[in-house]
Amino acid sequence: MLQIDQLTKKFGPNIAVDSATISVPEPAMIGIIGRSGAGKSTLLRMINRLSDPSSGRIVFDGRDITTLSGADKRRWQSECAMIFQQFNLVPRMDVVSNVLHGTLNRRSTLATMFNLFPSEDIHRAIDILDRLGIAAHGAKRAEALSGGQQQRVAIARALMQDPHIILADEPIASLDPMNAQVVMQSLRSIHEEDGRTVIANLHTLDTARRYCDRVIGMRDGRIVFDGRPDQLTTGAARDIYGADDSFNEAYTSTEIQTLDRVSA
Numbered sequence: 001m002l003q004i005d006q007l008t009k010k011f012g013p014n015i016a017v018d019s020a021t022i023s024v025p026e027p028a029m030i031g032i033i034g035r036s037g038a039g040k041s042t043l044l045r046m047i048n049r050l051s052d053p054s055s056g057r058i059v060f061d062g063r064d065i066t067t068l069s070g071a072d073k074r075r076w077q078s079e080c081a082m083i084f085q086q087f088n089l090v091p092r093m094d095v096v097s098n099v100l101h102g103t104l105n106r107r108s109t110l111a112t113m114f115n116l117f118p119s120e121d122i123h124r125a126i127d128i129l130d131r132l133g134i135a136a137h138g139a140k141r142a143e144a145l146s147g148g149q150q151q152r153v154a155i156a157r158a159l160m161q162d163p164h165i166i167l168a169d170e171p172i173a174s175l176d177p178m179n180a181q182v183v184m185q186s187l188r189s190i191h192e193e194d195g196r197t198v199i200a201n202l203h204t205l206d207t208a209r210r211y212c213d214r215v216i217g218m219r220d221g222r223i224v225f226d227g228r229p230d231q232l233t234t235g236a237a238r239d240i241y242g243a244d245d246s247f248n249e250a251y252t253s254t255e256i257q258t259l260d261r262v263s264a
């Protein structure tokens, strides 16, 4: 399905992603972990073609994604939707319209200018919001919602594109632990129920362990771990984070109980 071969991104002399090779033969929920600056965002941005690789190849269902341009590249970007830490919603616009913006790629400039949406799209947007438990907020401005609710609106907007893949760049980094769990659970259900691949950059090990079937660890641009959560030993985690023996997994945790334990 998705094959990434030797993908590399250089910024001047700095190698942000160094020969990343990842094979995703069937839909999966994958967490990418690593320290700040390890190359996680750059990798996701290349998969989505927001950023052009310096070398290497991305192939999806036999199609070479790396060489796409113009309309073909935009089509790929809607098949491979991205969500971000800061939600990227239009704050003063209502929730349903924000979600409908997920269909912008398919609409004419005139329809976009006058905010005209087909009624079937409006119904679909409401159904998706309902599935994510936030349909009751559909008429509110996005800025009136909590962070967790706004991230679910962003997920709904991504789902409007009916993507094969959802790329989530630190989707819970701005959220409190409760909201973080709701958002991760939503992404998990989208993977399980729809068979979509979800690839999420995550700061915290415990989140990757709990919600993902596969964890990829990056360090200094390189993939240094790729396996199941149960294979991610403390030693492997230390290697990913470049830490010494004093490394404690709890320091990378968002769990309320774990944090309590650390401060106790």
Ligand SMILES: Nc1ncnc2c1ncn2[C@@H]1O[C@H](COP(=O)(O)OP(=O)(O)OP(=O)(O)O)[C@@H](O)[C@H]1O
Pocket: 011, 014, 015, 016, 034, 035, 036, 037, 038, 039, 040, 041, 042, 043
């Ligand atoms: N546009 C850019 N220009 C120059 N260097 C960049 C650019 N984007 C990223 N980098 C560099 O590439 C490396 C990887 O950055 P990246 O943002 O991918 O890491 P990350 O693992 O996602 O970190 P974080 O968790 O802090 O977002 C870093 O050294 C960063 O400074």
